[in-house]
Amino acid sequence: GQNIDQPTEMTATEGAIVQINCTYQTSGFNGLFWYQQHAGEAPTFLSYNVLDGLEEKGRFSSFLSRSKGYSYLLLKELQMKDSASYLCAVTDSNYQLIWGAGTKLIIKP
Amino acid sequence: IAGITQAPTSQILAAGRRMTLRCTQDMRHNAMYWYRQDLGLGLRLIHYSNTAGTTGKGEVPDGYSVSRANTDDFPLTLASAVPSQTSVYFCATSGTGRFYEQYFGPGTRLTVT
Numbered sequence: 001g002q003n004i005d006q007p008t009e010m011t012a013t014e015g016a017i018v019q020i021n022c023t024y025q026t027s028g029f030n031g032l033f034w035y036q037q038h039a040g041e042a043p044t045f046l047s048y049n050v051l052d053g054l055e056e057k058g059r060f061s062s063f064l065s066r067s068k069g070y071s072y073l074l075l076k077e078l079q080m081k082d083s084a085s086y087l088c089a090v091t092d093s094n095y096q097l098i099w100g101a102g103t104k105l106i107i108k109p
Numbered sequence: 110i111a112g113i114t115q116a117p118t119s120q121i122l123a124a125g126r127r128m129t130l131r132c133t134q135d136m137r138h139n140a141m142y143w144y145r146q147d148l149g150l151g152l153r154l155i156h157y158s159n160t161a162g163t164t165g166k167g168e169v170p171d172g173y174s175v176s177r178a179n180t181d182d183f184p185l186t187l188a189s190a191v192p193s194q195t196s197v198y199f200c201a202t203s204g205t206g207r208f209y210e211q212y213f214g215p216g217t218r219l220t221v222t
Contacts, residue, residue: 004151008149031208033208033210033211041215041216042199042213042214042215042216043152043199043213044213045210045211045212048208048210050208087151087152089152096154096157096167097154097211099151099152099153100151101149101150101151102151
């Protein structure tokens, strides 16, 4: 079966750095997405990786290792507004998105 | 209209009733999707449409039907609602982005009693 694993919840301090991990086992791979979802709102696109390595976009970076079936989202200089759920999703061989359950990130002052 | 709209925002529905959730986009995206999101389970695909006139089944299609008569509209119908269909429903589109990322509507919170 297809499976995506992420930690259920993480806590970090304002101004710090946090890394959210995602491991996947899917039938084929055509890219990995990270989305942010604030409570009561819709998910919004953060990043996309299809090749191994690090993609940086401001305070957020995303890393992919296809051989290990592993990705992480790195958030730097954490702000209170970063409190949200972070969803990892993989595009499989049929170009369907398989979603992880999401990681709830709690930022403390 | 700007982006993706969904209606209603929320609804309480008696079991056994028929209900249609509406989704309209003005982004001219070819592909549209219906997801349900339940606590701890993440997003699960119900039905999708790669282009107007075609539809396909996702991971959890039972009890739901869709149609795609044109590019803009993708309604989701619950023929006879059951309590297990209590969830938040998101409509999404994808099309012209560099990565074909999906864009989500604001969601419909449905409670079946």
